[in-house]
Amino acid sequence: MMLYAQHDTYGFSKIPVYTTFQTSDYQGGIQNWDLIQDQRGFVYVANNFGLLEYDGNEWRKYEVQNNTRVRSVYVDETNRVYVGGQNQFGYFAPDSSGTLTFSSIYDSLTDQNKSLEDIWKITRYEDEIWFCSYLGIIGYDGKKARMLPRPFEYGLAFNVANKMYVYAPEHGLAEFNGQTFQVIPNTKRFGDNQIKEIIPHQNGNLLIFLEDGHIFKFSNGKLSPWSVAAGDFLKEALINKVLLLQNNQIAIGTQNNGILILDSTGKSVLHLTKDRGLGNRTVLALHEDQFQNLWVGLNNGISMVELASPFSIIDEQSGLPGTGYCAGFFGNTLYLGTSNGLFKLDAHPDPIAESRNYELIPGSGGQVYNIQQINNSLLLGHHSGAFEIINDQAVPFYDVSGTWKFEKIPHETEILAGTYDGFLQLNTTSSGSRHIELLDDFRESSRVFEFYNDSVIFMTHGYKGVYRLTYNTHKNQFSEVKYYGDQSGFPSNILINVFDLGNELVFPAATGIFSYDSDIDRFVHHQKLEKWIAPNQHVREMTSDIHGNIYYLTDQELGILEKNNFGSYQKRSAEFSRILKYVNDDLENITVIDHQNVFIGAKEGFIHYNPSKNYNRDQSFQTYLRHIEAVTDSAIIVHGGADSVYVPDFSLPAYFSSLKFKYATPYFDGQEDLLYQYKLENFDKDWSDWTEISEKEYTNLSQGTYTFHVRAKNVFGVISEPAVFTFTVYPPWYQSRLAYLIYASVLVLIFAISMFILDKRHRQKHEILAELQKHELQKKDSQLQEVSKKSEQEITKLRNDKLRAEIDHKNRELATTTMHLINKNEFMLTIRESIKDLAKNGSKDVAKKLIRDIDRNMSEDEGWEQFTKHFDQVHGDFLSNIKKDHPTLTPQEIKLCAYLRMNMTSKEIANLLNISVRGVEISRYRLRKKLNLTRDTNLVDYMLEYDQA
Known part of the structure; x- marks a missing residue:
């Protein structure tokens, strides 16, 4: 799985979190023509090699009669899976053992109705399932199949608000009246272009998407073009699929350039293509699941794009190389500092505008530590020294030693800079020139420091302890230097940090969080924060936003303490566990720009977090038994997992050797973080420990009645509804x-x-x-x-x-x-x-x-x-x-x-x-x-x- 992000109101170039499934993952053909889910959340894919099924844990493949390619798939309310292929269509339903088996409807047709070629679409109209090809439509009511009337040649059918439309090139748009198709007057506007989709729009209108990229609005019986800024892009990309999303945005899958997402007004919101959220640029199918994940059937593979996720990553595939160290937004420009230099990206509302890659600031190549705007100067802390960004150039003004960060002296115009060799004082003369003075009173490397008051600075050294520096601005020197270590309240002298949380300084140590008590001149435990962050954790980074919310990173977790109206906090860390493995573990950094943009330094680029994104964390979900196998003299499939109705009153002979359960949970928001827990009544005393393993085997059970329970827990700590299976082990024949x-x-x-x-x-x-x-x-x-x-x-x-x-x-x-x-x-x-x-x-x-x-x-x-x-x-x-x-x-x-x-x-x-x-x-x-x-x-x-x- 790879992580990327999307564009927001600033137009930052990001790509959403996505997962790509290759042919080696699902053991099928490269092309995936259609996608849908059943009531349980299982994903079904029409593939070149047959029907694919994905339960969140593993893929299964089912072949259709004659090994035909499957072009379309549809699931009804009973979880019956209808498929259409090349001169073949029918449905998959579970047999007595719960295994999907194919039944052909095509074989029941008369010979004169069998010349249909490919079934490209399956839809529903009232009580019938319609199998659509370019040579006709077959309706199936569950018992009998019939050829629909074809008064003229038309293409595929589109169900919009339970009204069925087709397009006849020689006549125009036609609507089904219950008996036959009737042409709508004045709709012959599309020529030989195929209609790819018809979706509902505002005020009861319809939007009609043509293959060549044109979009028409159908309102009050009239057609009119619907102009969008990305019109030229769509004409070049060619439209294959269109999907109306749950948030009323429109996802358009193209032949040549991935997916473009528009809002309801036609404004471009997001562009995804090969290596930018997708594994391939040709989109053949689209489907949105209950978690607002966008499933994309591609010309080569399948992608799942997590559109609702608040997380994204900016890295080299977005045009940003290197490990992320600092971020800032100044003058309508986003600056990102990495191990390769300082990069910028101007805010732009159009996600498909050209030249959207991050640009390297000339002269900034190499390790960047900090970017800060002080006194209208944009200052850059760099391994090579100190720079100022002037006219998109990195201009050096101190190159003797590497520079960590800058801080303005309270109530003064001077700036202190922490360097490899201590501190610099920066003065700007009336003529605009910069005067630099090295403070010789203290020569320790000063990466982490904060002002305690107008004249006192606390500087922490990762391997030595804490220094309290009293600064005399008039004499440009430290009048007093005092050292604090394990004799001053800390557990040791190492791994001590200092962070400014807006209204106080906090000092995380190797273990525990401390604050400075000036009355006793010692450091004491910060009881309020240690209530939320366990004292045995080492806090590496802390910062706060304007609302007092605290973002933190420890050696064990990443999260946020959301401040409530009563001054207390609500901790959220579970959702961040998904990205913890991508966080940079060298000179960690969290930068809060505003309520929509938080940047976290990553091993490759940056993780972008949007706190304001509506993210439903409490969705209910279900665990399902996917395979139950008993081994006696040979392996017997007890349940194939095709439905949720398990074998009633199932019994096993006394001489069986094992009973194996496989289970899955179609919860795709952080699927890799799901944990399972099981219990066998009449055998296990209590629930098992949580584990990632999705199968359990029992051997040599004694006679009696047992009930197997299994449930899952997602990354947010929500527990699923359990799957339950009851069975009886027969006594030996001599005890029957x-x-x-x-x-x-x-x-x-x-x-x-x-x-x-x-x-x-x-x-x-x-x-x-x-x-x-x-x-x-x-x-x-x-x-x-x-x-x-x-x-x-x-x-x-x-x-x-x-x-x-x-x-x-x-x-x-x-x-x-x-x-x-x-x-x-x-x-x-x-x-x-x-x-x-x-x-x-x-x-x-x-x-x-x-x-x-x-x-x-x-x-x-x-x-x-x-x-x-x-x-x-x-x-x-x-x-x-x-x-x-x-x-x-x-x-x-x-x-x-x-x-x-x-x-x-x-x-x-x-x-x-x-x-x-x-x-x-x-x-x-x-x-x-x-x-x-x-x-x-x-x-x-x-x-x-x-x-x-």
Whole structure:
């Protein structure tokens, strides 16, 4: 987008703010033949490649059947878009998904009515839509198309106050009487010229515009030429389109030289052409929107000119090169100082007059800082020094150092000039010569300074602080210099300015705005201004007009504090945000000339602001959903954005992955500054933050009903009516009503089957229980028998255990007796040995007799009988049986068998038999032979198992 400005009462060469759309922007053909808007504010353009639609955010293109060029477009009150092309016409209307689709009316015509060629115009008459070509007019009532009567050849139709006119070259102007066209007498004045437009004029008159630039007034049935000062211009430019604007001005689009705007009296107001508000000089279509923006269809591209905007820019395309630094209006001449020099433009009421470019003042080339008129002298502050403008020449009078600005000393004729090296005093002698004196008392660069009173000056240095200079005019010197910095109330020593607001000096610092309190000789916060300009902002420029309104520029905003009748202010900054990015950020400057002309230094030239321009900032507007797309297995267009009626009761399956919304607001006054805010009820807790992004996507929403809201906020802080879309996310199939019904049916069926099965099982179980009871009884009987048998066995076992116990007891007694015998024999052997010793030492007869008695005692079998009795009891008549089975066994061998049965050792057996161990082994050998045992048979094992044989 580029910014330019218009002419005002002084005839300043300016060009309005405009936007140009190239073919790359709208993806269409170069030529745009017609323009119109629907009820929502969407712009429709008849383009070489089809129908273009612009919603303020993006362009869409719709092709017409046969890919014909679209020459004309019309929108009715239902937002149905009618189009006319080459041997084709019809309308676009939304389908079930809200997407514009084309329906042909031309195809319904009979063959004899189809030779129409291009439909150059579409208009409305009563209840019919008229499709106009140079070969006839087709009327369409919404159901049926008809060819209008053509009693003679005529051109296109013009609807003026619901009266339809056509021009027939051989007959004159004709009016439709409801049945056919009737020629108006005495109107054959135009020859073969085509009528380009007929518009209403003052007092019920009509203005008729011809292609060759002539304009006629039709009043009381008579035609007369309507003379305008720009008549010659229009004849050369050739007229293509004419539009009556809302302010009763007339916009004339030409073939060769852009647009000329006339007021109702025919006076030229504004001229726009290529590189001066338009992208091309051939105008094919005109339309004015609700914001008084002029949409222009061009031979190459589309332009939107903001005629109602109070802002404009003067730059190199207006003939002014360089960055803007100062402005002034002196002697009916506008002076603008830039980085390239000082330029002038004399006031002129005719915007299409020749030589309207800004002229460089000779000798002023280079960096200009200031232009001031003091004591009837026009003084120029310049990087090269100080100049005076004399006879449109820049005449230098001080070239030692660069000069910033000039100030007249109060109540004196002398002038102070701030330079790179301090101050100069300028005196004008009686002869008119100028005397210059450098004030050596102070040598700081003095760009920003103001008089506090007749003798005190405050000068601020951007990187050092504030200086209070007391000036002695009689001695031409500073009698006192006092410094103020962060010790005097300022937050720091840097970025301090001083501005004269008419009745006081204010001192903006790096942060905050201050004023000087002479009672305490300190700087204090300016509470009144800081109420409107936040203290955290750094004010770079401030100035006031004659009404006390304050223009200001900070590091964050540009605006105006409008003073009311009560001495307070109303702040306006939102509308200035559009141009803030174009403002010069070096040596900022705002110059107020009058109530219509405020100049703001820009990076390229100047921004012109007209405070008195009627600018409607509170227009209501609407946000629209332009595209809704759901993604499941594939992308589904829920709504195509062709109308405002969204799909009712729309539902999404539970398995959808995303739902994407695109939205737009056809608010074209500062479109790039629109912000959007959205909220999804049942998901978002509150509105989102404001954002420039015009789309939102939600993914994996859970089941439920949601309502999406979206709204926009314009540069003035006005919020649009929201767009609202309600939809439902279905639960998964297994949570649907049908699923729950199936679940219930299945549960009932399962319950019935379960009851049947349970009943059957109950009967079967009863039968089984009966059978089990029978078996159980049988089992009990068997168990009783088994228990009885086990009892008997247990009793037998107990008896056997008792017998074993008794046998064990007998064995223990037998073992005790045997051990007793063994001990007795051992004892007896010991006594015998003792007696033997005695016999050796004493009476041998006595000893021998004693030994014989003992031997006889040991050999006696007194204890054997008792042993045999106990042994047989324990071992089942072992001794009796072995005697019986082996009668050849000696008593000694039977004893050996008993002792082997008891598993006694050879030593123990030797003691019992009163023989040696060797004798035991020999006895064992003999016993084996008598028993006929083999070598493999163990004698002890044989004895142990004998009773079992």
